Amino acid sequence: MDHPLLRKLRYFVDFEECEARALRSLPALEREIRFSPAQSLVTVDQDTRGGTMLLNRGWALRYRLLSDGRRQILNFVLPGDFLDPTGFVTHKADYSIVAITEVSVSAVHSDALFRLFDRSTRIAAALWWNSAHEAAMARAHLVAVGRQNAYERIAYLLWELWARLRVIEAADKHSFHFPGTQLMISDALGLSSVHTSRTLARLKAEGLISIQGQRIDIRDADGLKAIAEVSRSGLHLNGAPPGMRRILGIDIEPRAIP
Amino acid sequence: MDHPLLRKLRYFVDFEECEARALRSLPALEREIRFSPAQSLVTVDQDTRGGTMLLNRGWALRYRLLSDGRRQILNFVLPGDFLDPTGFVTHKADYSIVAITEVSVSAVHSDALFRLFDRSTRIAAALWWNSAHEAAMARAHLVAVGRQNAYERIAYLLWELWARLRVIEAADKHSFHFPGTQLMISDALGLSSVHTSRTLARLKAEGLISIQGQRIDIRDADGLKAIAEVSRSGLHLNGAPPGMRRILGIDIEPRAIP
DNA sequence: CGAACTTTTGAATAGGATCAACTGAGGTGG
DNA sequence: CCACCTCAGTTGATCCTATTCAAAAGTTCG
Numbered sequence: 001m002d003h004p005l006l007r008k009l010r011y012f013v014d015f016e017e018c019e020a021r022a023l024r025s026l027p028a029l030e031r032e033i034r035f036s037p038a039q040s041l042v043t044v045d046q047d048t049r050g051g052t053m054l055l056n057r058g059w060a061l062r063y064r065l066l067s068d069g070r071r072q073i074l075n076f077v078l079p080g081d082f083l084d085p086t087g088f089v090t091h092k093a094d095y096s097i098v099a100i101t102e103v104s105v106s107a108v109h110s111d112a113l114f115r116l117f118d119r120s121t122r123i124a125a126a127l128w129w130n131s132a133h134e135a136a137m138a139r140a141h142l143v144a145v146g147r148q149n150a151y152e153r154i155a156y157l158l159w160e161l162w163a164r165l166r167v168i169e170a171a172d173k174h175s176f177h178f179p180g181t182q183l184m185i186s187d188a189l190g191l192s193s194v195h196t197s198r199t200l201a202r203l204k205a206e207g208l209i210s211i212q213g214q215r216i217d218i219r220d221a222d223g224l225k226a227i228a229e230v231s232r233s234g235l236h237l238n239g240a241p242p243g244m245r246r247i248l249g250i251d252i253e254p255r256a257i258p
Numbered sequence: 259m260d261h262p263l264l265r266k267l268r269y270f271v272d273f274e275e276c277e278a279r280a281l282r283s284l285p286a287l288e289r290e291i292r293f294s295p296a297q298s299l300v301t302v303d304q305d306t307r308g309g310t311m312l313l314n315r316g317w318a319l320r321y322r323l324l325s326d327g328r329r330q331i332l333n334f335v336l337p338g339d340f341l342d343p344t345g346f347v348t349h350k351a352d353y354s355i356v357a358i359t360e361v362s363v364s365a366v367h368s369d370a371l372f373r374l375f376d377r378s379t380r381i382a383a384a385l386w387w388n389s390a391h392e393a394a395m396a397r398a399h400l401v402a403v404g405r406q407n408a409y410e411r412i413a414y415l416l417w418e419l420w421a422r423l424r425v426i427e428a429a430d431k432h433s434f435h436f437p438g439t440q441l442m443i444s445d446a447l448g449l450s451s452v453h454t455s456r457t458l459a460r461l462k463a464e465g466l467i468s469i470q471g472q473r474i475d476i477r478d479a480d481g482l483k484a485i486a487e488v489s490r491s492g493l494h495l496n497g498a499p500p501g502m503r504r505i506l507g508i509d510i511e512p513r514a515i516p
Numbered sequence: 517c518g519a520a521c522t523t524t525t526g527a528a529t530a531g532g533a534t535c536a537a538c539t540g541a542g543g544t545g546g
Numbered sequence: 547c548c549a550c551c552t553c554a555g556t557t558g559a560t561c562c563t564a565t566t567c568a569a570a571a572g573t574t575c576g
Contacts, residue, residue, distance in 0.1 A: 044489075064401050066487055072401040086390035089383060094394050095491055125347060129357050131389075132344035133552050136352055143322050143330040145404045146448035150564070181522065190404035197523060199564095229324055231302075231352055408532070439554065450533050455555060 003079030027106035051088035058103030262338030285364035310345035316361030414486035
């Protein structure tokens, strides 16, 4: 089974076998670090020099606290995501990350990454692309929290998670495993847990989803997508622009993220 | 007067004169494009291949609309900002940009930029840094909209704008020129214009700010900062990590963004 | 099997939205 | 130069979405 980062980047670039191999050897997998649920992976102001961490397995949560305890979850960190995507250029994290499930993490050293950039501009492009994708998701998240109501927000989040999990092949055809709590959904979307509970109940009652235990079934994907107003472009990044194609020597068929 | 992009990047890296010169010649200034207030600079799904645009002068607005007309402003685009920071790797914009004031824009071609990256890794690092900074601001924005009340949100936005303007040396010691409207503030923060008006009135009444015409005076900077809970790290990016210093051959004294 | 969460449900409340009317500043044109 | 229009901002009244408080009902797990 390929590393989820590789599975994700394949949505952007069709790698040669040698590039895939190089990517596989990027995280120091033999020296993985494990965390248990509720353990901190990153804390505010933590020093992040010299590289970053890559999530191999499990779910985590990137969040920030206000002085009185209010929590804003910035996003869910899924396998294949970097714990600190800007760790190469920043000193300190302005957020915390905590494990939701059992989690496996590997270090990615600046040195190894920069060497890889040199050897394959296609890999550099794919990673750049990945961060563009993260920025697009952050925008969609802001739109949801800023201008959509609870019903739409929750539809959006479920759709986003399902889409991201499909990319790394960690979702089923009509469902996915959600190890989080309603409180996490609330804190991600700027809602109270009570209202989240009621709104989830409404989504169930209206036949859009159903939940048993930690499994969320998407019963009406089109309906959910319509409510969330997922923008076509929001979660889509298609082939490289011609200019970059020429410069980076890549030749990619456009491929959509589902 | 240096280009605002250069002024901004100087907060990250102390450039050699030759690097500054290279950066100055990056945007095709001689072929600037001008726009009037309310003109569109970028529209959703617009093709952004082959490069990006750099804002030289004036203010613009990055936003997204929902199908029923609700608008979420993603951020204010200030001089020195790229209209589409990920334009080099993405096909289409998932947002629109409209001019607030008279605006001057210049193209930055992929070719020129990539050549610059090759010639100076310090410039590459500074631009990377800049995008990390943008991501940090997006996180702060999400926290404000998701978990802060109207009073705190507005304090946050005013602080952010003032801080960004000081970086490009476009703010005064205790005030700045704000060419936007209250409706823009509302759509940036997920509020109604009525409530924004009332909350601004409260900020004035409590002596934190005062407004005459398009000039916003910061009467109590510390108070404003405390209400907004501006995180020390949120708008700060200090010197390059040692690993990168070695690899990129840069040597930067840490410098805080005010 | 009990302690600590998580979810659900009910009732009361509040922060902010909506509706509507009015004021004031530009801008336009007759 | 004034009548008229439009757009931004203000103010008052009312409504509603979502919060808060409270408690019960499941769940998970040591």
